[in-house]
Amino acid sequence: MFLNHLISKLSLISCVTLLIIACSQPNNKAYNNMTITEPQTTVTIKPPVAKKNPHTMVNHNHTRIDDYYWMRDDSRTDPEILAHLAAENAYATAQLKHTEVLQEQIFQEIKARIDKDDSSVPTKRGKFFYSSQMLGDNEYPIYVRATDFAGSNLEELLNVNELAKEHDYYQVSGLTASPDGKLLAYGEDTFSRRVYTVRFKSIANNQLLNETLEGTSGNIVWANDNKTVYYIKKDPQTLLGYQVFKHTLGTPQADDELIYEETDNAYYTYLSKSKDGSNIFIWHSSTESSGVSIIDANSTTAKPSMFIPREEGHEYSIAKLGDWYYILTNWQATNFRLMKVQETKIGDKANWQDVIPANDDVKLEDFELFTDHLVYQQRENGITRVTIEQLSTGKKQQLSFNDSAYSLELYGNNELDNSALRVHYDSFTTPGTDYDIDLISFDKNQLKQTKVLGDFTRNNYASERIFVTARDGKQVPVSLVYRKDKFKKDGTNPILQYAYGSYGHTIDPYFSLSRLSLLDRGFVYAIAHVRGSEMLGRPWYEDGKKLNKMNTFTDFIDVTKALTAQGYAAKNKVFAAGGSAGGLLMGGIINMAPELYLGIAAAVPFVDVVTTMLDESIPLTTNEFDEWGNPKDKVYYDYMLSYSPYDQIKAQNYPNILITTGLHDSQVQYFEPMKWVAKLREYKTDDNLLIFKTDMEAGHGGASGRFKQIYETALEYSFFIDLLNKKDILNNK
Known part of the structure; x- marks a missing residue:
């Protein structure tokens, strides 16, 4: 019954769409040395109209009526909802039909700039150098490793293209080799909900082992015995990773030992390993507080112990060097500072010693430890600065770069005995560039710069x-x-x-x-x-x-x-774009100042703030209270209500709007933008475009695959350019 009902609605939609397309043959127009299509005005295409089913919500003696609350279906199987999303997609296709030539042109432009055969810079971990290769028209990487940086004895670890063949969506996470380099573990998501199945394979014979770990965060950490792994299991409803299990290869997952369980659902849980391989870290992270528990990686019977008791408002992270722990902390330091403490004295902050003191004008963002060097990254007046300090002498050198503003990331520094610091650098005008920077001489060795094919x-x-x-x-x-x-x-x-x-x-x-x-x-x-x-x-x-x-x-x-x-x-030619919480920003500005913008693009937008934050069954809600506030408190309820895009929709003119989402989004549920669109259609007093497109296979990150993602960009760009073209046509009349 479900299939027949849905197919009949989809058939009607398809017929309407075909009729529209058949009656609408676009004309061509030149704009800034490109060919684009001019929309037809002879065919009126009516957008889908959602039914209204009033749902009453009372909080703090305040009543809200949500006519579109019915659009939520956690199972994502309701035929009426799926049919409405299909109708919106058909409407989007019809409205943007005349831009398809432009979309394809922009897609081909972007694709033509990409070096199809591209490899990442190898990073050393243990005895091997690991990297990835993108080849030809492949959508996904091939992961490889070699015995040296030059690529000697190169061997393939995982060809994601082969794994993805049978799936509309495919994502690999947490690719990790065992300490002895013989086994490989990786997480696999085929549903775009960020819930992964962990698989294991023998690298020598390229064969999968006959065991999996289901319902995980996708990342594991190996103990040093090469057969014990630690992983995080997710709550199937909230999608929070909250349980840390220990698994021994060759045993059923049902027999795994629960090592740690997070009882405060305001915290995320992560796993990592110290550079020297001696510790496994369980990270406890909320918006305004954090903590770390430590497991001895050399003992499979070890239990986690807290680095220091968690305190509300205390955020910190740690790294280990010998018998010292270095701590990036906001303890008595708004912009953070770096401290250190001996391993035997970690439990008492009175024993912590300043390494980089607090500075109200400079934010300490990150640091890396090497055998005799400390590297730290700061931000002053918005600009990133990186300093290398030799621990034995105290000699310091701040790195310099050519651009006045840029993006800089420390990455791949997995070994304490590295002689160089690995960084990735780029700016608005400088393609991504990877450097090794000598820790003694500070000389930069450019390893790679992203190729931009064509006439760039x-x-x-x-x-x-x-x-x-x-x-x-x-x-x-x-x-x-x-x-x-x-x-x-x-x-x-x-x-x-x-x-x-x-x-x-x-x-x-x-x-x-x-x-x-x-x-x-x-x-x-x-x-x-x-x-x-x-x-x-x-x-x-x-x-x-x-x-x-x-x-x-x-x-x-x-x-x-x-x-x-x-x-x-x-x-009159201003466009704006934002996604997720940036989509919330887009929703806010068009309620507050719609006249400023010709067009808006909002991807996976978080727009139904009050209702979502009141519902702790929605994935990730409880982790967000420290960011937005808890609307169960009237002060926060009233304040959220004052800016919530969905609640603040009013009868006024709105800009042209393109809204995109994924049906399986686990971060911002599909029904938020779906409801937002329905209510905007009801209230807006203009004839501007309101386009809503749902990827029925994707989640929060959009489509998987490097070229598939370009289509999403081409859609957004063509939407803006077409609006600009129409404005120029009107102005020239």
């Missing part, structure tokens, strides 16, 4: 870093990039403004092969480093969360106004 020349592009004064006087950093010969600071260029602005996540200026398709068409691209990130240190984050969340929205709006006022963009 970095000198054709320019980047800027400016500060915009927000309405409360705070200075908001903004990173900008544009093509020099396409840009005039006269208020005529289109602009795409992006931000995230939550969880303290900082997005530095980074290079994008895809973005060139916008820059080459005259777009300016801007990242607004709004409050809610840590671009200007921890206080910048604190000023954009909980009862300060409104600053994230107003910062973004104030940046938009400043960029147009200063001539970086035309007032």
Whole structure:
């Protein structure tokens, strides 16, 4: 009955779509040296209209009526809901039919810039150097290893393309070799819910072992006996990884020993191993507090012990060097500091010694330990600085780079006895570059720079870093990039403004092969480093969360106004984009200042804030209370309600909007954007586009595969360019 009901609805939708397509033959028009299609205006396509089924919710003596609450189906099998999503997809296809040529053109442009045969830089772990290869038209990597950096005795570990053949979605996680290098473990997700099955294989004969671990986070850590592994099991409802089990190869999973169980559902649980291989770390992480438990990796009977008792508001991480532990901590240090303590004295903070003192003006972000060197990464006035210090002499050297603003990541530094620091560097105008930096001489050895095929020349592009004064006087950093010969600071260029602005996540200026398709068409691209990130240190984050969340929205709006006022963009050619919590930002700004934006793209948007945060059965909700607040407290309820995009929809004109989601999203459930679209359709007073597209196989991260993901980018870019083209047509009439 279910299939017949759904098929009949899908058949009707398909017929309508075919009729629309048959009646609508697009014309071609040139815009900025490209061919695009001009939409037909003779055919009226009506969007799907969702039924209203009032659902009453009463909290703190306040009543809300949600007419679209019925759209939630945790099983994702309800025929009426699936049919409505299919109708929205058919409507999206029909409305964007005339852009398909442009979508394909942008897809091919981006794909043509990618070096099809590409390998990652090998990183040493134990006796081997591990890397991945992307070959030809493969969607997925092939993982390999060699006995030296040059690639001697190269052997294939895992060909993900072969594994993915039978699946619409496929993701590998946590590829890890045993300490002796003979066995390989990896997590496999074929459903896009970030719940993994761990598999094991013999590397020598390339054969899978006859055992699996089900319902895991996808990552395991090996004990040093090469047959015992530790893994995290997820709660099937909340999807929280909360139980740490010990498994012995060759035994049933049902016999695995529970080593640790997280009883506070505000915490995430992770696993890792110390560089010297002696410790297994269980990480306990919430938004405002954290902790670490330690297991002896040499004893399969060892039990975890807490590094120090967890304290509310205390965040820290540790690394081990000899019999010393180094601690990155916010204890009496808003912007964090680095301390150390001897192994025998870890339980008492009075024994901790300062290594890098607290600095209210500089955020300490990360550090790496080597046998005789400490490397630490700081952020000052929004710019990343990396310093190498020799522990035996105290000699220090701060690294320097050519760009005024950039993105820098320490990675692959798995061994204490490395002679060099591995970093990945890029900027708006510099493709991703991998360096080994000698720890003694500080010389940079460039190992690789991402190839950009075609006519790319970095000198054709320019980047800027400016500060915009927000309405409360705070200075908001903004990173900008544009093509020099396409840009005039006269208020005529289109602009795409992006931000995230939550969880303290900082997005530095980074290079994008895809973005060139916008820059080459005259777009300016801007990242607004709004409050809610840590671009200007921890206080910048604190000023954009909980009862300060409104600053994230107003910062973004104030940046938009400043960029147009200063001539970086035309007032009527402003586009904005954000995903997940950045999708929340998009929902907020279009309620507050819809007139500023021609088009908006919101991917997997978190928009039904109050209802979601009141429902602890929804995956990950309880982990979010320290970010947004708990609406069971009236103060937070009222404040959330004041900005929640779904609750604040009103009868007004809205911009053109493209909304995308995945049916199996485990982070932001599909029904949030689905409800949002239905309510927007009901209330908006304009004739602007409202397009809603659901990937029926994907989750929060979108489609799997390197080329499949480009189609999503091409869709978004063509949506913006088409709107710009239509505006130019109207202006030229």
